Amino acid sequence: MDKRVDAETMFRLNGREVRVAPRVGERLSEVLRERLGARDVKVGCNAGDCGACTVLIDGAPVCACLMPAQQAAGAKVETVAGLVADEPLAADLARRFEWQGAAQCGICTPGMMVSAVALLRDVPAPSEGQVMDALAGVLCRCTGYRKIIDAVMGRAPGAVADADGHMGAAIERLDGRVKVTGAERFGDDVATGDALVIKVIRSPHPHARFSFGDLDGFAAREGVEAVLTAGDVPGVNLFGVIPGFVDQPVFAEGVARFRGEAVAAVVGAAEVMAGFDPARFPVEWEVLADVQGVAAAMSEDAPQLHGGRAGNVMCSGFVAHGDVEAALGRAEVVAEGVFETGFVEHAYIEPEAGFAEVVDGRIEVHACTQAPVMDLDTLEQVLGMERARIRVVPTATGGGFGSKLDVSVQPYLALAALKTGRPVRITYERTESMQSTTKRHPSRMTVRIGADAEGRISGLRFDGLFNTGAYSSWGPTVANRVPVHASGPYAVGDYRAEATGIHTHCPPSGAFRGFGVPQAAVAQESLFDDLAHRLGIDRLEFRMRNALTNGVPTVCGQVFVQGVGIRACLEALRPAWESERAEAARLNADGGVVRRGVGVAAGWYGCGNTSLPNPSTIKAGVRADGRIVLHQGAADIGQGSNTVIAQIFATALGVPVSRLDLVGGDTDVTPDAGKTSASRQTFVSGNAARLAGAALRAQILQRVNAGEEAVIVPGEEGFEVREGARVHRLDLTALEPDAEGYVMRVAESYDPPTRPLDANGQGHPYAQFGYAAHLCVLEVDMRLGTVKPVRFVAAHDVGHAVNPLLIEGQVEGGIAQGLGMALMEEYLPGRTENLHDYLIPTIGDMPPVETLIIEEPDAHGPYGAKGLGEHVLIPTAPAILNAIRDATGVQMRRLPVTPARLKAAIGEAGHV
Amino acid sequence: MMQIEYFAPGDLGEALDILSRGGVRPVAGGTDFYPSLPGGGPRDSLLDLTRIEGLRGIARQGGGWRIGAATRWSDVVRADLPPAFDGLKAAAREVGSVQIQNAGTVAGNLVNASPAADGVPPLLTLDAEVEIASVAGRRVVPLERFITGVRQVDLAPGEMVVALYLPDLPEVARGAFSKLGSRAYLVISIVMVAVVIGRDGAGLIDHARVAVGACSPVARRLPALEAALLGTRGDVAVTPAHLEPLSPIDDVRGSGAYRLEAVGALIGRTVREAMDG
Secondary structure, three states: OOOEOOOOEEEEEOOEEEEEOOOOOOEHHHHHHHHOOOOOOOOOOOOOOOOOOEEEEOOEEEEHHHOEHHHHOOOEEEOHHHHHHHOHHHHHHHHHHHHHOOOOOOOOHHHHHHHHHHHHHHOOOOOHHHHHHHHOOOOOOOOOOHHHHHHHHOOOOOOOOOOOOOOOOOOOOOOHHHHHHOOOOEHHHOOOOOOEEEEEEEOOOOOEEEEEOOHHHHHHHHOOOEEEOHHHOOOOOOEOOOOOOOOEOOOOOOEEOOOOOEEEEEEEOHHHHHOOOHHHOOEEEEEOOOOOOHHHHHOOOOOOOOOOOHHHEEEEEEEEEOOHHHHHHHOOEEEEEEEEEOOEEOOOOOOOEEEEEEEOOEEEEEEOOOOHHHHHHHHHHHHOOOHHHEEEEEOEOOOOOOHHHOOOOHHHHHHHHHHHOOOEEEEOOHHHHHHHOOEEOOEEEEEEEEEOOOOOEEEEEEEEEEEEEOOOOOHHHHHHHHHHHOOOOEOOOOEEEEEEEEEOOOOOEOOOOOOOHHHHHHHHHHHHHHHHHHHOOOHHHHHHHHEOOOOOEOOOOOEOOOOOOHHHHHHHHHHHHHHHHHHHHHHHOOOOOEEEEEEEEEEEEEOOOOOOOOOEEEEEEEEOOOOEEEEOOOOOOOOOHHHHHHHHHHHHHOOOHHHEEEEOOOOOOOOOOOOOOOOOHHHHHHHHHHHHHHHHHHHHHHHOOOOOOOEEEEEOOEEEEEEOOEEEEEEHHHOOOOOOOEEEEEEEEEOOOOEOOOOOOOOEOOOOEEEEEEEEEEEEEOOOOEEEEEEEEEEEEOOOOOOHHHHHHHHHHHHHHHHHHHHOOOOOOOOOOOOOOOOOOOHHHOOOEEEEEEOOOOOOOHHHOOOOOOOOOOOHHHHHHHHHHHHHOOOOOEOOOOHHHHHHHHHHOOOO | OOOOOEEOOOOHHHHHHHHHOOOEEEEOOOOOOOOOOOOOOOOOEEEEOOOOOOOOOEEEEOOEEEEEOOOEHHHHHHOOOOHHHHHHHHHHOOOOOHHHHOOOEHHHHHHHOOOOOOOHHHHHHOOOEEEEEEOOEEEEEEHHHHEEEOOEEOOOOOOEEEEEEEEOOOOOOEEEEEEEOOOOOOOOOOEEEEEEEEEOOOOOEEEEEEEEEOOOOOOEEOHHHHHHHOOOOOOOOOOOOOOOOOOOOOEOOEOHHHHHHHHHHHHHHHHHHHHHO
16 A cells, blocks of 8 residues: 655644645745745755755754655654754844854845754854854855854954944944844745736747747646747847946847856746746757857857957056056066966855736735845836836845846746736745856956066056857946046056956856955056066065055056055965965975965946946935934845945934934935945945934024034934033924925935046046955865965955954854855856856855954045955955965966865976 | 656565556655756656665675665764775765755665765775665676666666675774865865775785776776785885776866876875874
8 A cells, every 4th residue: 555645744844833735846945934934944956966955853953955845754754943043042043143243145044043053052162163164065255254253153243332333333233133133034035915926938049049939838738827028028129337338138038148047037926837847848949059158259250149249359548547567677686477367256155036926906026135126127118018107126146246237037927926916926046047147257358467686567568358158238338437446445557458348148147246356456466476486575565665645646547635545454474474385484484385375456436427427315314203214225235235324324413323214215205325336335325324413403403503512312203402410302293294204304415526547447446445465374175276275364445444353253154255256156057057066165165364453434435434345355366376376386276276276386496 | 748656665675666666766864866956857757765774874784784775974973984985984974965965875876876976985995885675676787887877877767775794804994085176075076085004013015906986987896906015014105007997087086187187196095094093
């Protein structure tokens, strides 16, 4: 007799008996999330690679995405929400995660927390090694892991208790609680139970002509509600982010230009779509010749991707200053080289996801995003619909790093909801996310740098080709940013830099933390070490001699009379530079197989758009009950804008940050705070918040006729305004509330002052730069070619630290990404389209980081603050490369430096 | 559309009976099953092996050890086993992550037949034999012959692995395992080396097993090197002839040439680790 499991499976979920009837093959994660409402269990890869979905089965951590739901029968299943609610050990751990800033975006946090609870039940005081072993199955892309280790080990809290939480206070993030309990609602967490499911049909070929078969017959056979193709796009079947370069179709028309490009979408009931195999979709492919690299794409007989872009050239950026060839000609030494980097995948743990529905004749799209108003702009064009009839509601975003600036799921959601009239949802599979969303540009950079006998730079020439993929996305931004930044934060009087984006049949390259600057820094900072070596000058000293200072023009001819903090960053590294090199020399003296090296590199980054307006508006209102509502539209993708913007606003208003209620970037109620990009939110939206706080303060003081020094004390029903011994009462209930319920309101905007660049790239591209310098200590196994980072010291000029705890989090996380780019990450279309072939750093790969906060105030920044997010990973990869060279004598000019590549280079150099 | 079912039998006889009728796919830890699941879900009924009595666990049997097919890798980590199993235990800790070790089974790692399966090299050094059952009966195959190629094993329709059998080794034998990857954890190996080394009273090697993974379609033992190690104190220079069974390929993780160089370095280190304890 067959022993079939009863159709019903019973188990204990967080102490409660539950009963479900899973499909054959249904994953436990799916049952927990969709049938039992346990959306605190997050799904990142459905392959056991990321560990976000970790739950405890009878006390043992497992990936819920790999467990047939029926296997849970009779088991005790625990998830983060249940653990934190019911178990003191887990509740304590949750607090420690908050104190340490161990959760940034929060998508991996449930997996981290659950894994850590299992460890702490067995080992109450674990060693760092035990923590790494226990948590290694969970990937995090934001934090760099160090604060997670601190939290699990119960180290001293990083956050301070500060009643006001104003500028400079290292308070916990304001939105941290929901991240550690799993209650945070990301793109896949907001759909209603009845939502139809969308599945996008994608090209399996990098370049192919295609035609559809009988779509109506297919829809009828499959029992799906709708099939969408280019013909279903009522507006313009194109999206993009740069005017003049809006060139990517929502659905390809007749020809697909990269593997993973969307050609159609199928919309059906969840139970129907669970059994839908995209291989059954009626489409015929005719494979065409493709070009994958820039050399092939620029060859004479290469297939052309876009009309009007001859030679597959998308566009170029150019900066020239002085006479570079003359300077190189008179230089004492010239270092030169060709450097190459590959595609880097953002690898946020949250795949793109969202939900949409039609409400009162309007379309409402809920999705993870870095730029809700740009999403609205795109939908307006694609839907051909009146803007007022579109609402974009950002969900929590589980990491973005640049890729979630572009739309992904949003057009499909809107089109499907409008076509079916029903609520719809979509979540990209991991492979689909990797195939179809933007990447960091692969680069091929030819660079020559001269120096005189005293070690002063005498000419720098940079020629970079950037593989921008099939469509433009942010490629023009990369082309423009790179020439402005390729000098590094140094005084280079004679300079010529050109960066060109080349189309290939690859996924679109777009925005990724640094917009091409990290690639350029690899070449420039490596050659600086060459020059220092050849001139016999200490490498740190060489950089000090050339560092920009106040009053010295940049390569764009822009002169900052204040705020240039690179020298202070480099100077801050000096103690570690001396001690670490001495220690390395001592360790290397025995001539063992493992050699230690120390490297240094610097970076700079202009905050905000390059010579283009990029205003932010911050609105706030006061309700009659005394609550102050801050409409915080700067998308918090984990970096902390919800906290930072609130701290700046509270400082300007003069009330404790705890008195604020935050409202997010819902386009119906919150004005545009611009995109979370270009390290602009602290600077630009921060300034808008400062202005809004000051304006509201002025209103309040004016109503009671108080002077500027008065203290505002918000309370129930009214504010007290204290001026020495005088106390004014402002009765809010006596004021007339507006349509939003506000009795007072403000909205203030800020746009950084920039000036256009001329034909030679001369002008004022940014109102503010931030500066950074990193020191890396690492060890190389000379026989295996493996590299083990030992320690980083990172000095960052942030102008005025808004929140030192969040700054450390940005620094550690940025270093982890720079480390991945340097040592292991390379996206190869068709080959590394998942998180076990595409490797990002694990908890065991990140060494301790010492963050040195430098405060060289900037006149334009809010209270002097500068942006930080992108600056962090710019010096990391070159610092690693320079340390590898210090250890081995080998300069690596191709990233990533895998063990095989390093071993081969060591062998060629004849060292082993 | 054909209705598929989920079977979770409690004893092996029933499981074999279900398997004999075809149209079913065995599943245990799910760690290889789900990542390779086709769009639209399983085409076949599923046969859950995790509730079969006696299929999970490690026990003495005859002159050796029996590891049940559904034994999890974390069971191996926790088991009280002689030092010859140290390499297997070290490999068990490298199978994915704790999450994977708590779900993935020893037999699953074998039948998945990845060239980079972490469990195979150490099991080869333990002279493992694979016990296979079907309604027709049982048979035992040496592990070296069980995995026949990339994703290919010697299993006929209706057959399943029920256990591994590991004969006793000299008491003083000690195992070791090294894995080389591009990151610290959760990594598919570039190269793996497993050894079991036994020594006589004078400290000379009198039992040697060396196996290498991820350098050939199926992990291979290195008999010439094993022979060369006998009678030595482990200080044997690895020669190309020793590595003759290997045929490493170039892939995203590393070149074939690199793999051979790395194997040479890792063998020396792994033998030394086994010698030094």
